[in-house]
Amino acid sequence: MATVSTQPRKREAFGSRNVFILSAIGSALGLGNIWRFPYVAYEGGGGAFLIPYLCALLTAGIPLLFFDYAIGHRFRGSAPLAFRRMHRAAEPLGWWQVLICAIIAVYYAVIIAWAAMYTWFSARLAWGAGNEENFFFTDFLQMGDVSDSGVSTTFVPQVGIPLVVVWLVVIVIMVLGVRRGIGRVNSILMPLLTTMFVILVVQSLFLPGAMDGLNAFFTPNWEALADPGVWASAYGHVFFSLSIAFGIMVTYASYLKRKTDLTGSGLVVAFANSSFEILAGIGVFAALGFMAQAQSTDVAGVATSGIGLAFIAFPTIVSQATGGAIIGVLFFGALVFAGITSLISVLEVVVAALQDKLGWSRVRTTLTASIPLAIVSTGLFSTTTALAVLDTTDAFVNSFGIMAVALVAVIVVAWLLHKLPTLQAHLNERSSFGLGLLWKLLVAGLAPIVLGYLFITELIAKISEPYGGYPNWFLAVFGWGMVIALITLAILLSLLPWSGRSRAKDDPEYDEFLITEDYAPDPETTAVPVFDPANKGERS
Template sequence: MATATTQTHKREAFGSRNVFILSAIGSAVGLGNIWRFPYVAYEGGGGAFLIPYLCALLTAGIPLLLFDYAIGHRFRGSAPLAFRRMHRAAEPLGWWQVLICVVIAVYYAVIVAWAAMYTWFSAQLTWGPGNENDFFFVDFLQSADVAKVGVSTEFVPQVGIPLIGAWLIVIAIMSFGVKRGIGRANMILTPLLMVMFAILVVQSLFLPGAVDGLNAFFTPNWEALADPAVWASAYGHIFFSLSVAFGIMVTYSSYLKRKTDLTGSGLVVAFANSSFEILAGIGVFAALGFMAQAQGTDVAGVASSGIGLAFVAFPTIVSQATGGSIIGVLFFGALVFAGITSLISVLEVVVAALQDKLGWGRVRTTLTVAVPLSIVSMALFSTTTALSVLDTADAFVNSFGIMAVALVAVIVVAWMLHKLPVLVEHLNRRSSFKVGFVWKMLVGVLVPLVIGYLFITELIAKISEPYSGYPTWFVAIFGWGMVIALVVAALLLSAVPWSKRSHARDDPEYDDFLVEEKYQPDPETSSIPVVGTAPKGEDA
């Protein structure tokens, strides 16, 4: 056991592996699983889409998930600290991921607020039959055209008030820390989310026309498999679905105990996430089948994704179905729980990074992060132009934030720092399911090729015409400007000195890692001192 010459800080940890798994599932299972996957699968060939989806999961999703686990657990820190401990020059990658989470947190909270309000609306059918579209865009959001009014500051109280509530709940949970706050919240919310959605699916299956919806969802269109865009769609969805490549799983895995089975945990999380997605597809398309029958059209005429599915199509189903209020409460309640667990994980990336960098306590760091972000969230997303800002920020932070940092990270770690053998050794030391050459080839070769293709495709699409027809100045600020600002700010944050009070400087658990693995940090690549050293006479 290493001995400390200065005051030591014990890093927070999850209470058990099961708590970590539920927390990781809670992070992975988010709004996209419910409102994006069913439509992506439907458009990608129905039942046939499961083939590229499974291939993407096995060849990219799980390998990247284990990549994040290995970095966070091996180097025992938040994203910036873990990458810096790997190599001093890699620290900006961590801050890049942190800043992506800052952007996501700011707009993700407002969707949670929308879902909370619609849970209440569902109980009373507030929108009125046939008025679902106008109710959401006109009555609820009071949406204004940015081309005419610019970025509005007009406050929308029915959005702003629940948004404050969402932030207060998340701040309270995170202030209690990893074990008593995040862990306990996920132990309650994640199983509750699963139970609620399972009940929703059962109810949807008994709606008239449900079979038509399921046939549309599962009937395979084998010709779609010859379309490269379908395969690209499967890989693109998997990257975002598992919460990989933007610091969440790096941070969460750093809170695991030293002898945790990492690969086994990763497989449980990945397959649980995919199982929920298929369950969501069954529930959503059973309900859409009912909607199509009620309107005298086919499923293709009512199928949609994203905000349109959640806040227009589903309220229509609620209005038309017997017992629709119960379906609405279950659906939007599930969105709330999925949103909260995901928002917690996104914010934890930011909080953990500042804790490591500055050495502050949990409550102080949480308030320092969450209060300013909540103010920005209120300023941008409780106004009449919130939807346009959200749409643009979400599209660009996913395409040129998450995808870009994932591409750069795998290239840097695999080809510039040559750290994949170190990660393989660490994964195999603590796991029942071993990885090796195949995993290294997937992470080092296949993943960058796939992400590179997706990135270039998105870049060409975004450059060829203004995104969603928004004004050039608007896309330049909230799209391209935001993307560039993330990279610049990441470099600037990396230049900020680590505080002498930083937990990174006297972490006894990381010191135990060094002793156990006979590893000595290279003084040329890391300026963060640790307490102990490897035993004399033994090299890495």
Template structure:
């Protein structure tokens, strides 16, 4: 081994497989599990939706989770480095994922800040009974009407100061590193999240009208299964729910030890995530059943998703339920914990990529990455226009960011680079649950078809009608313009040289994976170009 290798810094690692599993579950279990899945399931046929949901989980979610694990663990790097080690031309895919995570981090943090404030508000029912809608939009967010030209960058203190606090906490966790920061945070927060949410569900089940809510949630509408949109909705939700295809699981799996059971870990993460979603559906619809009874209407009129569910519907439940303050503290506290565990995973994609690219230490990289993102987050989402920017950015980065990069990645890896056999072999050498030709068929054929269908559908929907009724200039900046900028910046970042001190050049931990395999520095940049034998997955 070259002498320079001995000077390299050994790559960070999770303390154990269990810590990795907790961290991966923490990333997967986020805001969408709590406020999106219940409504998606209800709209998709109630109990009947579990059929397309399970099909999507087994044929797309879990296979793509294995796909990410194999890339990160086999090529032992952040998303850009892992794709580069696979093939030099694939590096922009990694940076595309990194930039998506930058965008998500900026607005994800503000939702955590909202939830933190509402945890406090719930203890005192600050909004006042019957005033939940106006309190959130007018009193709390002080929201302006963008569609009527109401763009204002006026600072909103009750949002800005909690957002600053969220970023301070997250930056401290990130600076402590993978084992002491991310690992320990998930070891504490995930059990707390589970206990709080189970307590919330139990309390919701004893509310008057809870049975009506559960009947609405679980009663199957079998006719919905004939609707292609329901199946597309199930697959779309699974892609986002498991945190696949935008660098998180590639990065997290790169911190695993050499002989970790990859597929076994993936199955635990996938089914734990789905279990939490179903639990969320039970708790949310039990509470909505109570709300419907209190308002003298049916569940269909109270069921909603996203921000409306969290910050309007649930405060209404808190205002009317006996022990409502406890329900509010448990619900919004769970949102805070779920949000933090997901945010640190999103931010880790960015920190790891820059740490690999530049060869810097953990603390320096964390500060250089996190502080600018935090400042952008505070500047953009502590203002009266924050909700409109958040809504537009989230819609476009999901449809034309995560979905698009997932589509391109599976096509490039499976059809252009022909790497699925090598990834299959790597999974099977280190896992109890073996994969074969069927896994390659799901990743290389079914996933591109489903992702392509979803992508084209989103393009047609957003081209045919301006999203959210927002003006064209607004969508050009925070929608289409952002989507194009991500791709351009990804290509530019891939052209920058790698530091001679980065893991791209000398990594003793990566060397362990390459016993009997050769690699050499690139003549132009001095970075590693994995040899054809390595790229094709010769056995280690």
């Protein structure tokens, strides 16, 4: 029988369903929506790509989003606690997701720091016309090559100082908790982000050549639909875009009140995320159309994604456009806001897991988890080899971390533990519309096939030739080494004992009676009733 602490800690909760939706959208809306989706869509057939994208969203993205919601809300815990409550042997899956988030947080923060500095650079066009690429790699990052002697320890102050500031801001938000920190910040930043990006898109549409960019973005290439790689790209993007298998949605759903509409909330989050991606595509390609016209080339000659789009192409646009400084401030400011809302969701997975496992206070757990991550982040990514470390770690963690844990989790939950009927019943009891056999077929059938295909494809690509041309020792440490460490540490963490003050780790109903809506309007100030497992009621 589970041991119940006589001094239970009440589980925090979002103040309302709307705050949860804004927080979930904030997690989903990250850098990839702005700098990755437009190029993926363009390369995948332009307007024709919307067909596989929509299919991926409806047949995999939304079903797996419901899958995460159901686990978090039904089993009332962080990722490790929720999976443990489902079955003790499943706990490593939760820690696998926690460790992925810890690694992502370490390098994600530095991109936010870059965007913050470029917001300031945009206001005064600090890079100089025609010098955008050299400014980013040489003047700003002071980038050096990875050698056989190891990674660099040379500190780059213009990166390190803003990176420390980013961590300080995020740690303060995390210390304030779910309601006063995460919920309140998302309630402010998400409307600001949307407003800024709408203004950016409108301004981009009036640039000379904008229509050429939009034609390139939306003109359908129907032949691309016959390419399996295009469909795989659509599914892969949707998995990452909706924050599936990160442990984020499991954790956030555990903070929801018992009667929250789960499926309705999931649809709002999914379609809001997709709408923003299409909006980003319009703004980005309108700006690229202007850039192509200014350089007397076609859009294909300037179209790019990722870091190249954000820190080279857009500064070039800012330098050439009338009122370019405003475009730059809006674009990089949007990157900062989108990055912060995503980073706090990633960190919350780590903090919630450790708080559940150790039984510590919110402040103590946050500082214990965040300060070491901030130190590692600053030490690794404020140096001249930071970009190489970031590139390699991101490539391997995404391919063999997120993709792999998603595949294993679906197989374990659906096929080994046979928990889909339980999750389906939980969703149907609390949602505006019910899920039937189709949902189970998509989660248990289609999802493993697609995830398996993506995983094997990436594995073959990484094995066939050294990624990025980096040295073997470098890939062994920051690539394959990270993959092995994720799995090994996940198993070891699951073997550690749970604190006596942890929430009845084997009783998923326990937190149902301690959630904020039932007993306390404010989790920070109201006393907690003591739970009596004999009658699932309270006693004084």
